[in-house]
Amino acid sequence: MRSKSKPPVAAIAAAALLCLVLISMHMTAGMFARYTVKAEGPEDSSARVAAYNASAEAPTEGPVTIIANGTDENGIATYAVKLKNDSEAAVRYDAEVNFNNEDDRAKFDGDDGKLTFSGNLAPNEVTEETVTFDMSEYFKKNDKWNTFGNDDISGESGIVPFEVDVKFTQID
Amino acid sequence: MKKTKINLRLIIGFALILMLALALIMSGTLAKYTNKIIIANEVDYTNQLADSFRLLDKPITVQEDGSYTVDTSSGAEPMSGFSYKLIPGVMLPASPYIEIVNKTVIPAYLYLEIDNSGAAELEMDGSWKLLDGVSGKKGGTVYSYGDEALVGEAQAGATEETTASGSQADDDVLTFTTFIVKTLSKIPSETEGSVKVYAYMIQKVGEQSAKDAFQAAPAP
Numbered sequence: 306m307r308s309k310s311k312p313p314v315a316a317i318a319a320a321a322l323l324c325l326v327l328i329s330m331h332m333t334a335g336m337f338a339r340y341t342v343k344a345e346g347p348e349d350s351s352a353r354v355a356a357y358n359a360s361a362e363a364p365t366e367g368p369v370t371i372i373a374n375g376t377d378e379n380g381i382a383t384y385a386v387k388l389k390n391d392s393e394a395a396v397r398y399d400a401e402v403n404f405n406n407e408d409d410r411a412k413f414d415g416d417d418g419k420l421t422f423s424g425n426l427a428p429n430e431v432t433e434e435t436v437t438f439d440m441s442e443y444f445k446k447n448d449k450w451n452t453f454g455n456d457d458i459s460g461e462s463g464i465v466p467f468e469v470d471v472k473f474t475q476i477d
Numbered sequence: 478m479k480k481t482k483i484n485l486r487l488i489i490g491f492a493l494i495l496m497l498a499l500a501l502i503m504s505g506t507l508a509k510y511t512n513k514i515i516i517a518n519e520v521d522y523t524n525q526l527a528d529s530f531r532l533l534d535k536p537i538t539v540q541e542d543g544s545y546t547v548d549t550s551s552g553a554e555p556m557s558g559f560s561y562k563l564i565p566g567v568m569l570p571a572s573p574y575i576e577i578v579n580k581t582v583i584p585a586y587l588y589l590e591i592d593n594s595g596a597a598e599l600e601m602d603g604s605w606k607l608l609d610g611v612s613g614k615k616g617g618t619v620y621s622y623g624d625e626a627l628v629g630e631a632q633a634g635a636t637e638e639t640t641a642s643g644s645q646a647d648d649d650v651l652t653f654t655t656f657i658v659k660t661l662s663k664i665p666s667e668t669e670g671s672v673k674v675y676a677y678m679i680q681k682v683g684e685q686s687a688k689d690a691f692q693a694a695p696a697p
Binding site: 368 | 485492510513519584680681682
């Protein structure tokens with residue numbers, strides 16, 4: 306009877322190394338390809354890297370003001386963000402409002418609130434999205450919308466810093 | 478033995494295909510255009526009607542002839558700190574006023590509730606209007622400061638000092654001028670002879686009148 310042969314360790318190692326080499330070649334080749342311009346055919350034909358410039362802008366000076374329930378603002382304020390795609394490629398945008406202190410997020414949990422948004426932009430397309438800060442439920446829950454008393458002020462005022470993080474990604 | 482060799486080749490083959498596919502996906506992802514933009518700002522919120530709301534007065538001193546005068550040289554103090562003897566036939570001048578600091582843009586009505594136990598007659602300033610048929614939170618008579626709600630000029634949370642609209646004796650004080658105990662209509666017992674003044678500021682919700690807003694508000 307023949308003795309039990311050992312697993313071909315050398316063959317496995319060689320195969321793994323081959324894979325790594327192939328992966329490296331593939332990735333490197335891909336990266337170089339993104340910066341290569343190649344022209345073929347008639348003299349007026351050319352190939353170049355597509356332009357890319359996706360941007361978002363919104364007011365950064367002057368706060369977003371929210372006033373108590375029962376007023377015209379009714380505990381709600383909006384914040385418009387303009388999104389612009391000056392690229393030659395379509396892009397997707399995903400945005401989220403983040404707070405320096407995450408506990409502040411609970412202040413804006415009203416039904417009409419909108420703290421995230423996303424969508425697509427075609428080349429050279431401009432659009433506007435609206436963030437909605439809804440404190441109506443917070444004011445109601447805390448029963449602080451009626452100030453009343455003698456030498457006694459109830460209610461609450463505050464400033465909540467926030468960031469709108471907009472991430473753009475090229476669509477294939 | 479032969480069966481084992483075939484399995485090993487299969488495993489290596491699958492692994493190779495899997496790694497190539499993975500490399501393809503990764504390289505495609507890395508090559509995409511991406512960027513991230515951060516826009517910073519802040520939310521400024523309030524449901525306060527003002528930063529401070531107090532009922533103040535200046536002390537009254539007795540003169541040699543037995544009359545009383547307001548000590549204008551003294552600074553105003555919270556009205557709860559005053560205690561005077563109401564003497565029949567003697568007029569007690571007083572000029573309590575309401576101090577409102579940093580009135581916000583939230584509209585609100587201003588009220589006075591007077592509970593004098595029937596022991597005194599008060600002369601109210603003309604700006605105050607009796608709310609007929611309204612019982613005070615403490616059982617007294619209720620007056621509103623005009624018919625219009627007060628609205629501050631400052632934005633919510635603004636740090637600069639602002640005042641309520643309406644007549645003002647000083648830059649930052651809203652007053653209802655002189656309030657005089659004219660004469661006592663009867664000789665009161667010690668418990669009857671009190672005059673209590675309460676001031677309230679209540680948010681105007683929607684189109685509420687001063688009377689509606691007062692009645693809708695809970696007792697303090």
